[in-house]
Amino acid sequence: MSNLSRRRWLARGLTAAAGITGIGAAAAIAKRHGLMPPDAGLRFGTGAALTYAAQRMLTRHSLAREFSRSQISSAPFANPTRMNEQSYQISQAAGFADWKLAVEGMVAKPQSIPLQELKSLPSRSQITQLVCEEGWSYIAEFTGLPLSTLLESVDAHPEARYVVYYSIEEGWWDSVDMEDAMHPQTLLAYGMNGQDLPSGFGGPLRMRVPRQLGYKSVKYINRLVLTDDLQQFGKGFGSPGPEYGYSWYAGI
Ligand SMILES: Nc1nc2c(c(=O)[nH]1)N[C@H]1C(S)=C(S)[C@@H](COP(=O)(O)O)O[C@H]1N2
Numbered sequence: 001m002s003n004l005s006r007r008r009w010l011a012r013g014l015t016a017a018a019g020i021t022g023i024g025a026a027a028a029i030a031k032r033h034g035l036m037p038p039d040a041g042l043r044f045g046t047g048a049a050l051t052y053a054a055q056r057m058l059t060r061h062s063l064a065r066e067f068s069r070s071q072i073s074s075a076p077f078a079n080p081t082r083m084n085e086q087s088y089q090i091s092q093a094a095g096f097a098d099w100k101l102a103v104e105g106m107v108a109k110p111q112s113i114p115l116q117e118l119k120s121l122p123s124r125s126q127i128t129q130l131v132c133e134e135g136w137s138y139i140a141e142f143t144g145l146p147l148s149t150l151l152e153s154v155d156a157h158p159e160a161r162y163v164v165y166y167s168i169e170e171g172w173w174d175s176v177d178m179e180d181a182m183h184p185q186t187l188l189a190y191g192m193n194g195q196d197l198p199s200g201f202g203g204p205l206r207m208r209v210p211r212q213l214g215y216k217s218v219k220y221i222n223r224l225v226l227t228d229d230l231q232q233f234g235k236g237f238g239s240p241g242p243e244y245g246y247s248w249y250a251g252i
């Protein structure tokens with residue numbers, strides 16, 4: 001059986017099991033194939049597990065929609081944030097010349113990479129829609145380093161299953177699985193609409209994951225950790241969101 005037909009078959013099995021013998025059987029199939037999200041044990045966990053498993057089987061290589069330049073949104077935007085922390089403002093005053101991205105965990109070459117060096121690697125620009133779970137969205141061109149390029153340059157261990165990423169903003173961190181980490185549209189973005197990424201939108205560096213809801217696109221990123229086990233991070237749900245009812249996997 002080809003890979004795709006095998007995945008289709010598995011997905012059909014999942015749907016059938018969910019319909020006939022109950023959600024539990026579908027979850028058992030997802031589990032057997034290593035497709036359980038870290039928040040599967042929570043209140044909305046079964047639905048989250050089914051969505052995650054089905055999306056991974058059927059659409060894992062698909063691209064988020066890209067738009068034309070004329071569709072780029074103009075101000076005002078709904079959610080620019082302010083970073084009032086002193087260390088951020090000092091760095092900002094110096095043009096973020098001291099900004100670094102630490103890369104740790106399951107990599108052969110852990111290191112702390114200056115922003116300037118990230119910017120010197122081959123970049124990708126794409127016009128995508130950022131969709132907030134609250135119902136608003138905007139379209140912008142994001143420019144950045146594909147996360148896949150970075151992971152290749154630090155020699156990620158083949159056993160690594162997730163990339164955890166941290167903001168300098170208190171309480172903001174999240175993670176994606178390797179499918180999304182290696183996806184060509186997942187960027188460490190430092191540019192927006194042809195300019196440096198503005199501070200309100202996460203400058204100098206944010207994660208941009210256009211195949212998931214906006215809350216996965218964490219702003220002000222300065223640290224990545226590769227791991228094969230999300231249990232050790234926070235409360236073990238892959239991100240803080242699931243504690244408040246937002247699923248870890250937010251595929252769109
Ligand atoms: N550090 C940090 N990252 C964040 C947020 C935030 O408040 N702080 N908000 C998230 C949410 S809920 C959304 S919808 C998007 C909004 O992105 P924007 O500022 O480009 O509109 O950023 C996400 N990343």
Ligand SMILES: [Mo]
Nearest residue numbers: 132133214215
């Ligand atoms: Mo959001």
